[in-house]
Amino acid sequence: MTRVVVVGAGPAGLAAAAHAVRAGAGVTILDQSDAPGGQYHRQPPGAPHGFEAVLSRCTWWPESTVWAVDGKRVHVLRGPADGTGRQRHVLEPDALVLATGAHDRTLPFPGWQLPGVFTAGAAQALAKGDRVAVGKRVLVAGAGPFLLPVAESLLAVGAGVLAVLEANPASTVRKGWSWRDARKAGELARYAAALARHRVPYHLGRTVVEARGDDRVREAVTARLRADWSVVPGTERTYEVDAVCVGHGFASQPELAVAAGCALDGGFVRVGDDQRTSVAGVFAAGELTGIGGAVAAAAEGAVAGCAAAGGVPDRALLRERDRTRAFAARLAAAHPIGAAWPGWLREDTIVCRCEETTAGELTRAAGDPAAPGPHALKLGTRAGLGPCQGRMCGAAVSALCGTAERHHRPIAQPIRLGELADAKEIEA
Numbered sequence: 524m525t526r527v528v529v530v531g532a533g534p535a536g537l538a539a540a541a542h543a544v545r546a547g548a549g550v551t552i553l554d555q556s557d558a559p560g561g562q563y564h565r566q567p568p569g570a571p572h573g574f575e576a577v578l579s580r581c582t583w584w585p586e587s588t589v590w591a592v593d594g595k596r597v598h599v600l601r602g603p604a605d606g607t608g609r610q611r612h613v614l615e616p617d618a619l620v621l622a623t624g625a626h627d628r629t630l631p632f633p634g635w636q637l638p639g640v641f642t643a644g645a646a647q648a649l650a651k652g653d654r655v656a657v658g659k660r661v662l663v664a665g666a667g668p669f670l671l672p673v674a675e676s677l678l679a680v681g682a683g684v685l686a687v688l689e690a691n692p693a694s695t696v697r698k699g700w701s702w703r704d705a706r707k708a709g710e711l712a713r714y715a716a717a718l719a720r721h722r723v724p725y726h727l728g729r730t731v732v733e734a735r736g737d738d739r740v741r742e743a744v745t746a747r748l749r750a751d752w753s754v755v756p757g758t759e760r761t762y763e764v765d766a767v768c769v770g771h772g773f774a775s776q777p778e779l780a781v782a783a784g785c786a787l788d789g790g791f792v793r794v795g796d797d798q799r800t801s802v803a804g805v806f807a808a809g810e811l812t813g814i815g816g817a818v819a820a821a822a823e824g825a826v827a828g829c830a831a832a833g834g835v836p837d838r839a840l841l842r843e844r845d846r847t848r849a850f851a852a853r854l855a856a857a858h859p860i861g862a863a864w865p866g867w868l869r870e871d872t873i874v875c876r877c878e879e880t881t882a883g884e885l886t887r888a889a890g891d892p893a894a895p896g897p898h899a900l901k902l903g904t905r906a907g908l909g910p911c912q913g914r915m916c917g918a919a920v921s922a923l924c925g926t927a928e929r930h931h932r933p934i935a936q937p938i939r940l941g942e943l944a945d946a947k948e949i950e951a
């Protein structure tokens with residue numbers, strides 16, 4: 524029997540596990556979280572998740588963090604992340620499906636480090652997972668359709684949403700969206716109805732360019748943007764707020780794939796027609812290969828799981844995957860990141876929040892002929908050397924300094940020195 528390990532129990536990983544089981548494989552699916560579902564199916568603690576049927580046919584490892592991959596050897600820490608006594612395990616499957624998803628992407632702007640400024644995903648996770656509203660007067664801004672479910676989740680827990688601001692103008696957004704996809708049209712109509720019910724305006728071509736406050740955010744300055752996201756002078760407007768949620772799409776989490784030796788294209792894992800990566804026996808699915816939403820992630824997962832188990836994905840699976848991929852491409856065209864956003868920054872605007880590296884320090888270092896290359900830039904300015912290891916600022920630093928973003932992190936998740944030193948690694 525082919526042994527398949529699936530890393531990540533989001534829409535992609537769960538679909539991969541279901542299809543690998545169906546194709547006759549023995550499947551272990553693991554996730555660092557204590558419940559399956561990933562970002563999309565996040566539930567309050569104890570709520571039914573609805574994936575019992577598939578998990579009962581696999582070996583299911585919750586609270587299991589993959590901290591390293593070498594070849595197809597998967598190094599796992601099992602146990603609560605904030606508890607002691609986590610055990611080290613190593614799995615060596617015949618095939619590995621990586622479905623580790625994405626994290627929020629947020630561009631810097633003056634004041635974004637103030638308490639009360641949240642990434643859109645964090646605000647939504649608090650609302651969906653913990654029923655916590657981040658504020659009473661909240662502005663939601665950035666780019667992409669994700670802003671709509673964020674606003675919906677905030678409204679559902681009683682937050683007051685002042686407005687939702689999409690940075691791209693209507694002419695750009697229209698380029699990508701079409702009403703071809705009935706499921707998406709229905710979802711959009713639901714969000715539009717929620718905004719209308721709560722009288723929340725949705726503005727295109729406007730964004731938050733500054734957050735102000737001493738101890739925490741008190742005001743947000745918004746401005747009208749041109750299609751390239753340069754600010755139209757004189758269009759600034761100030762909102763009194765107690766929270767701001769900003770999201771500029773998502774960045775994939777390719778560390779494990781990079782550690783396994785998989786090739787990337789533009790930050791995403793390169794896959795072939797059956798989700799095979801450039802490394803034999805390693806497959807990738809979901810937001811790791813491109814941002815397209817939960818339905819696209821599940822469609823890719825289905826193909827990956829079937830192929831990883833040694834099956835041949837049928838035409839219907841491939842057609843669904845291709846249809847959702849095409850939707851993802853339209854989405855990217857509808858909600859691009861405008862190249863002129865660095866114009867919002869000032870000399871003292873913090874870009875790397877972990878190390879408090881400013882835009883001025885970065886541009887000076889990038890222009891210094893004595894310190895060429897991303898490695899010297901990182902060591903010289905400390906950008907990306909803090910706890911998040913460049914996951915938050917990496918894309919912004921690359922855009923500001925004209926360098927390539929680095930995803931090589933041999934230790935993909937935090938591990939205590941005691942755990943690392945522990946020679947006992949259980950083979951499974």
Ligand SMILES: Cc1cc2nc3c(=O)[nH]c(=O)nc-3n(C[C@H](O)[C@H](O)[C@H](O)COP(=O)(O)OP(=O)(O)OC[C@H]3O[C@@H](n4cnc5c(N)ncnc54)[C@H](O)[C@@H]3O)c2cc1C
Nearest residue numbers: 531533534535555561562563589624644809810816817820
């Ligand atoms: C914070 C956030 C909130 C989102 N909310 C929505 C929403 O409400 N609606 C919507 O349409 N889209 C939402 N998205 C977009 C969403 O990511 C996708 O549409 C969908 O969930 C992608 O599925 P996936 O399986 O590729 O990844 P994910 O759903 O992200 O699943 C990846 C899984 O891998 C696990 N994982 C990652 N690294 C490791 C590791 N090293 N070891 C073990 N496990 C690991 C994670 O815990 C996670 O459960 C959200 C994204 C983010 C980042």
